[in-house]
Amino acid sequence: MAVIANTFQSTSAKGNREQLSDVVNRIDPEDTPIYTMIGREKAESTFPEWETDALAAPAANAQLEGDQYSFDATTAPTRLRNYTQILRRSGILSKTQEAINNAGRVEQIKYQKLKTGVVLRKDVELAMLTNTASVGGATRLFGGLPSWITSNVSRGATGANGGYSTGTNLTVAATNGTQRAFTKTLLDGVMQSGYSNGANFKYLSVSPYVKSVFVTFMSDSNVATFRYAVGDGKNNSIVANADVYEGPFGKVTVVPNRVQGLSAAVARNAYLIDPEYLKFMWLRPIKEDKTIAVNADANAYMLLGEGTLKVTNEKGLGVVADVFGLTAAS
Numbered sequence: 186m187a188v189i190a191n192t193f194q195s196t197s198a199k200g201n202r203e204q205l206s207d208v209v210n211r212i213d214p215e216d217t218p219i220y221t222m223i224g225r226e227k228a229e230s231t232f233p234e235w236e237t238d239a240l241a242a243p244a245a246n247a248q249l250e251g252d253q254y255s256f257d258a259t260t261a262p263t264r265l266r267n268y269t270q271i272l273r274r275s276g277i278l279s280k281t282q283e284a285i286n287n288a289g290r291v292e293q294i295k296y297q298k299l300k301t302g303v304v305l306r307k308d309v310e311l312a313m314l315t316n317t318a319s320v321g322g323a324t325r326l327f328g329g330l331p332s333w334i335t336s337n338v339s340r341g342a343t344g345a346n347g348g349y350s351t352g353t354n355l356t357v358a359a360t361n362g363t364q365r366a367f368t369k370t371l372l373d374g375v376m377q378s379g380y381s382n383g384a385n386f387k388y389l390s391v392s393p394y395v396k397s398v399f400v401t402f403m404s405d406s407n408v409a410t411f412r413y414a415v416g417d418g419k420n421n422s423i424v425a426n427a428d429v430y431e432g433p434f435g436k437v438t439v440v441p442n443r444v445q446g447l448s449a450a451v452a453r454n455a456y457l458i459d460p461e462y463l464k465f466m467w468l469r470p471i472k473e474d475k476t477i478a479v480n481a482d483a484n485a486y487m488l489l490g491e492g493t494l495k496v497t498n499e500k501g502l503g504v505v506a507d508v509f510g511l512t513a514a515s
Contacts, residue, residue: 272305
């Protein structure tokens, strides 16, 4: 085929307008499963305090008829604390760029503030998942989940619990052990420990890779009896997925957590959670600092918040630690 001589083509044009869609296709995930599932509380200091208690263990109890009374000692509750952590994100755009009619308004400050707020919330999720000991001082850190859980745990070889120290009022980071594959046996073991300690686990938060490993549990002959039909019987499909595990010590909803899959450091732990025993305490909820003054032809913004993780009783939580969280070997 050929083009007739002197046909003016669009490739030679100088005045054609661009067509750039005003729809901004942002694919980055916004979900923060653990932060979303737990409650909120108000903190009133940078080092808030709460108490945790436990029942005495059952014992043989048969008394002598007519016996003189004796009285059991009263056990005081344990006082726990965690430092608040300051988190912030910011941005600055020239006033010229703000005035330009750009596609999707993406380079305008209102959109940027919204996007930054989402990222800041994901920072909170990551901080809760990170194996960080609590730290006081001017640059404070709250102790993340791995530094609290000591009762219902499964760790790889050489792994060791961290935990809360009543002497220092600080948490200690857990020691990583040798990584191993996530298995049904490991999960059942921690669920059994939790059941014995009074926990009622509701959720299992895992990296996306560990979620794919969990799905293979359904091929275990010991799991077959726990399978049951779902849906209303209309247009049912067979899907390569499994969201609920009903084992010998309870039923948990398995939640894939994208933030948990960001790095090997956080992907290596699978958390069993009863939201009743976790809260996030905000001393200063996330908001914009309106007092910023910029000596420039630009608009700046600063979003920040200050809060801490409250673990009301670590026996209501569990962790299958030191598992391969990103691949079959990492």
